[in-house]
Amino acid sequence: MVYSSTGCQKCLFTWYIKGDCLYASAAWFSSSRVTGIIKCDNSLFIYRKGTTVAYLLLYVDDIILTTSTAELRVHLIDLLAREFSMKDLGPLSYVLGIAVKRHANSLFLNQTTYAKDIIARASLSNCNQVLTPVDTTPKLGAKDGLPVADPTKFRSLEGALQYLTFTRPDISYAVQRIFLHMHNPRESHLHALRRIVRYLQGTLDYGLHLYKNPNRRLIAYTDVDWAGCPDSRCSTSGYCVYFGDNLISWSSKLQPTLSRSSAEAEYRGVANVVSDTCWIRNLLLELHCLLPKCTLVFFVTMSPLFISRIIHFCIMLPYKRSKRKIRIPIKFTNSVHNLQSKEITSDQSSDEKETDRVNETNAVDPDPGMG
Template identity: 65%
Template structure:
């Protein structure tokens, strides 16, 4: 704190309790980050305070497609979708479902609104679920990634996702539709791996600047044997050989 004060004009405001809609509760085991009040506001805005909770945030089959009747209130759809995006800061369990409904913000249909309401009903049933951060003696960075292949029924694009843990704590996650078409599941998976490797390298550099360097190689876990071979091919890494020293790929 004294070092920062010498560089910047700042004050010590004590322990963090509330920041940008996120309540912070300290306990012996670490920190509890909660957006319960914000989640309740979303449910109330949707007019679903007395709705029946859903056990899951998204249907496994069939996937939502674009055809259908237009949404009766697209403005409400867009407002709720943006609100749910911010809720994912402490609710990584809804990240995939939220990114899915975000894809149709420009022209929502009734089927998309039904999918969005399912997310809201899931939030209603899991209103106490939030994010814990624990003190950990483990200082390693571990990443996990996966991707489907041509999962979008409209564009046939794949969706890739990843999460990055520092010790026992989730510090970064993403669920996003890929920008281009993949000709195979291996290609879709490889794009997902490239994304999480980029994020892992950025986090390593950030921690280095914060004087908390990661001394061990970062493990990246994924489940496609073809990608293992691609990752071990020097031709694929000709321009990023410096990354290979800090990243290990594990199937």
């Protein structure tokens, strides 16, 4: 059961002060075998007693509450209402600009309304659609073209696109490219931003499905574009993390340091995804969701033999080895899974989207045996 509330008129800091991390303000948080605030996320509160469990996610004055029983939900809302002025909005349907639609065995998350607002702000409501958010031409440089006439609007649209990536992993790499030039946007960067908006025009019904699936395997895929930045020659790391058949985490980010070899850049990318999967495993552990198997990290490379020969040169290997105690094996694969790190053609994009995004109108339940 997932319910939402609002109108608390209390910031997160006030919650901590008033209730000593909610223990004093909600008596049930301090009763028999309560976990309290979890270590991995200070905005998430957890209660567990016997077979009953409740999770409370707090953001300023918005609350998402899920409980194992209806009785516990009613009791908890009543306790919170005694301390804070709040309103029960019923089953979760809309929170922080994200629409939540319920299906038989899944939740569909999308930001269609938010995307339409971005298109309108960019004055591209009647624009022609494109098949991919980024083209395969040479990468954008810091001084390509003339400065834009309205840099404030450019930064506002780019920031809005950043928030849209919460449910749209297919635009993460394209948004990351233009984010690098927010301090001094040029006309070429504006054209790249408009291409993303034109892509959104034809993909407004895209979003993210979260399926109810017994598969509790955590699997990650990572890839690197070595020395791809034309200005700094830094590499771009990209990864996706699946929990069962659900895509739960993704990233596309320029590495902060220069890598002298492709192997060095690739192992920095592996270290990034290992760090993220460690956090996810710890979070699931504190949510009492035990993973029966170790996490697998698949690394995209064209020459596993070459990588194995120069593996001792990688300076990030000690970090990876330090994570052996939680058993995260690294495997090589030749599959194309690079939406987060490289430009791809429209044909490749169509293949990748079969995995990385879900069209609500054509959504089908995934094969339980995948992963």
